[in-house]
Amino acid sequence: MRSTRALPSKGKILSSDLILEVKDLQTVFITEEGVVKGCNGVSYSLKKGETLAVVGESGSGKSVTAMSILRLIPEPPGKIVGGQILFDGIDLVQATEKQMRKIRGNQIAMIFQEPMTSLNPVLTVGRQIGESLQLHQPELGKAATRARVIELLELVGIPSAEQRINEFPHQLSGGMKQRVMIAMALACNPRVLIADEPTSALDVTIQAQILNLIRKLQQQLGMSVIMITHDLAVVAETADSVAVMYGGRIVEYGSVDEIFHQAKHPYLEGLKRSMPRLDVEEEELYTIEGMVPNPLKLPSGCPFRPRCPQVMDRCCEEPPAISFSETHYARCWLYAEGGTDA
Amino acid sequence: MLRFVLIFNVVLLLWFVGEAKTNTDTIVSYGIFLLLTVLLGVMQLVMSRRRKQREDDIRTAWDLMWRKLRRNKSAMAGMWVVTALCYVAILAPFLVPVDPYNMDWGAMSLGPTAGHWLGTDEMGRDTLARTIYATRVAMGIGLLAVVLNSLLGTSLGLLAGYYGGKTDNIIMRLLEFWNSIPFILLAIALMAALGSGLFNLVLVVSLTGILEFARIIRGDSQLLKKADYVNAARVMGIPNRQILRRHILPNCLAPIIVMATLRIGETILTIAGLSFLGLGVQPPMPSLGSMLANGQQFLYENIYMSIVPGSVILLIVLAFNLFGDGLRDALDSRITQ
Numbered sequence: 001m002r003s004t005r006a007l008p009s010k011g012k013i014l015s016s017d018l019i020l021e022v023k024d025l026q027t028v029f030i031t032e033e034g035v036v037k038g039c040n041g042v043s044y045s046l047k048k049g050e051t052l053a054v055v056g057e058s059g060s061g062k063s064v065t066a067m068s069i070l071r072l073i074p075e076p077p078g079k080i081v082g083g084q085i086l087f088d089g090i091d092l093v094q095a096t097e098k099q100m101r102k103i104r105g106n107q108i109a110m111i112f113q114e115p116m117t118s119l120n121p122v123l124t125v126g127r128q129i130g131e132s133l134q135l136h137q138p139e140l141g142k143a144a145t146r147a148r149v150i151e152l153l154e155l156v157g158i159p160s161a162e163q164r165i166n167e168f169p170h171q172l173s174g175g176m177k178q179r180v181m182i183a184m185a186l187a188c189n190p191r192v193l194i195a196d197e198p199t200s201a202l203d204v205t206i207q208a209q210i211l212n213l214i215r216k217l218q219q220q221l222g223m224s225v226i227m228i229t230h231d232l233a234v235v236a237e238t239a240d241s242v243a244v245m246y247g248g249r250i251v252e253y254g255s256v257d258e259i260f261h262q263a264k265h266p267y268l269e270g271l272k273r274s275m276p277r278l279d280v281e282e283e284e285l286y287t288i289e290g291m292v293p294n295p296l297k298l299p300s301g302c303p304f305r306p307r308c309p310q311v312m313d314r315c316c317e318e319p320p321a322i323s324f325s326e327t328h329y330a331r332c333w334l335y336a337e338g339g340t341d342a
Numbered sequence: 343m344l345r346f347v348l349i350f351n352v353v354l355l356l357w358f359v360g361e362a363k364t365n366t367d368t369i370v371s372y373g374i375f376l377l378l379t380v381l382l383g384v385m386q387l388v389m390s391r392r393r394k395q396r397e398d399d400i401r402t403a404w405d406l407m408w409r410k411l412r413r414n415k416s417a418m419a420g421m422w423v424v425t426a427l428c429y430v431a432i433l434a435p436f437l438v439p440v441d442p443y444n445m446d447w448g449a450m451s452l453g454p455t456a457g458h459w460l461g462t463d464e465m466g467r468d469t470l471a472r473t474i475y476a477t478r479v480a481m482g483i484g485l486l487a488v489v490l491n492s493l494l495g496t497s498l499g500l501l502a503g504y505y506g507g508k509t510d511n512i513i514m515r516l517l518e519f520w521n522s523i524p525f526i527l528l529a530i531a532l533m534a535a536l537g538s539g540l541f542n543l544v545l546v547v548s549l550t551g552i553l554e555f556a557r558i559i560r561g562d563s564q565l566l567k568k569a570d571y572v573n574a575a576r577v578m579g580i581p582n583r584q585i586l587r588r589h590i591l592p593n594c595l596a597p598i599i600v601m602a603t604l605r606i607g608e609t610i611l612t613i614a615g616l617s618f619l620g621l622g623v624q625p626p627m628p629s630l631g632s633m634l635a636n637g638q639q640f641l642y643e644n645i646y647m648s649i650v651p652g653s654v655i656l657l658i659v660l661a662f663n664l665f666g667d668g669l670r671d672a673l674d675s676r677i678t679q
Contacts, residue, residue: 070577072573072576072577076507100579101579101581102579103579104576104577104578104579105577105578105579105580106579109577109578110574110577112570112573112574114570117569117570117571118570118571118573118574119571119574120571120575120588120589120592120593121571121593122592122593122595123588123589123592131575131578131580131584131588132578132579132580135578135579135580135581135584136579181574184574184578
């Protein structure tokens with residue numbers, strides 16, 4: 001199923017279809033204890049209609065990167081200190097707040113992890129979806145906005161949308177709320193949808209529904225999606241390409257097949273091994289030794305060094321990005337000239 | 343329940359229609375009462391329409407609040423007294439047996455009699471009539487002052503909490519500075535500088551106590567600005583002003599209502615205190631505080647002159663406090679079970 005869907009788009013994608021390009025993005029948080037590098041030289045690109053999955057543990061910088069794209073890093077303490085985010089010929093890092101407001105919600109939309117708390121409890125569903133519509137398309141009248149909201153609710157699969165439009169969030173279930181969130185995000189036909197762990201807070205059955213819905217809408221509307229997740233199953237289900245993040249940087253980047261079948265970085269291997277499997281009888285689930293490093297005290301060189309089973313002396317130095325194919329690279333000394341030292 | 347209130351209002355309206363032509367005072371009162379009744383009618387209409395729309399029995403937060411409030415007996419008692427006081431205040435010209443300014447030289451400093459139910463003061467003015475008018479003045483000033491007070495306090499608190507940083511520092515430090523001036527001193531100075539009039543009185547009372555309002559709303563807006571739905575709104579590109587108005591303010595409404603209710607009682611007490619000192623409402627306009635001050639001189643001759651306004655102050659403050667406390671319990675989700 002994955003290949004049938006991923007292949008046609010891959011054939012079509014040309015470099016001119018690039019819609020969003022993040023280049024060497026550096027976001028820091030200046031705290032009293034020191035400077036935290038929330039995202040340290042992250043680069044990725046998103047083509048039209050593509051789904052990019054950003055995978056990593058909590059605190060690996062996935063969400064920081066996404067919030068940097070929308071320029072919604074709380075400032076202070078956060079600050080984008082370097083790099084470029086190219087969208088539509090504009091560098092979003094340099095864009096004015098006014099330009100950003102026109103892009104947020106209109107061109108780049110986002111859905112969040114917690115549908116339970118992401119809807120304002122005192123506004124009806126209809127008003128909440130209509131809010132961004134009225135903002136970005138003020139030429140739409142009241143009746144047209146209402147019609148569009150109903151259309152959106154139907155699009156995301158909410159039954160009897162005519163009535164639901166007048167309901168308050170507490171009258172909806174979790175899955176329904178996430179659908180409303182998606183409807184809100186889609187209101188202005190954005191070109192990029194950032195989904196920040198859209199299914200983590202939902203039941204497994206609802207998860208599949210929501211993922212299917214996002215995929216269906218993506219094809220229908222020709223959006224590009226950045227899927228932020230820590231769940232490799234979600235990645236396998238939805239992504240075209242994958243960026244694996246650790247300690248604020250991308251440690252491996254590749255197409256979904258390359259990531260799943262030719263994983264290079266020891267961290268990614270560990271991640272894949274720690275996925276529970278039904279077909280193999282295991283005494284105990286595999287875990288990666290150690291903890292996510294304290295972002296204040298990242299080790300020198302490769303951030304995964306203290307937990308890596310294949311650690312070498314050279315890992316204290318900044319690892320190079322080694323390309324394996326046009327789309328696939330990993331940042332690890334294991335594959336560098338000379339291979340394993342020792 | 344709203345329906346009964348509505349019927350009651352219409353009956354009163356019909357009853358007083360004949361008397362409403364005599365002077366401007368009655369015409370204004372009648373007009374206000376008419377407006378209120380129409381407002382209630384519209385409210386009833388909207389509510390019944392909404393209820394029809396939602397045939398399924400899903401309750402809104404307000405329904406739950408109302409249910410909790412109804413179970414609280416003292417709060418309900420407070421609410422009824424407050425409602426009655428509002429009626430008295432609005433309908434005062436129709437309720438007084440005689441003109442409160444009218445001096446009856448033949449009946450000076452009396453106890454309760456058939457002609458003057460609660461007696462008269464040293465100039466022969468009817469105590470009941472004066473108390474009713476004083477209640478009207480107190481409620482009016484109290485309400486107006488609290489409206490101004492909460493508008494100012496809420497907007498400053500919202501701004502300070504939402505923008506934080508420098509804005510927060512400037513607003514809060516200025517308010518703290520303002521608050522550090524002793525109230526009575528400030529009141530005396532302001533009344534001396536501005537002159538004693540009803541409007542100045544409202545201004546003085548409403549400018550004090552902004553700090554407490556602002557502090558609580560600031561805390562709430564600090565908390566709410568981190569809420570996921572505010573984040574979501576920001577992601578949609580919604581400008582700060584609209585986020586404040588549509589997302590943060592409506593979610594602070596509960597504490598605003600509670601605090602405003604509690605403050606009305608407090609403000610009425612403050613005004614009575616100022617009037618007692620001669621700084622508030624000026625004679626001959628009746629006010630609870632000055633009636634009390636006046637009665638103090640005649641405690642041995644005619645105790646009713648002090649007891650009546652004193653008990654009315656007690657009643658008003660008690661009723662507002664009970665109602666406000668009940669509202670707080672009903673609206674505060676943290677205290678819930």
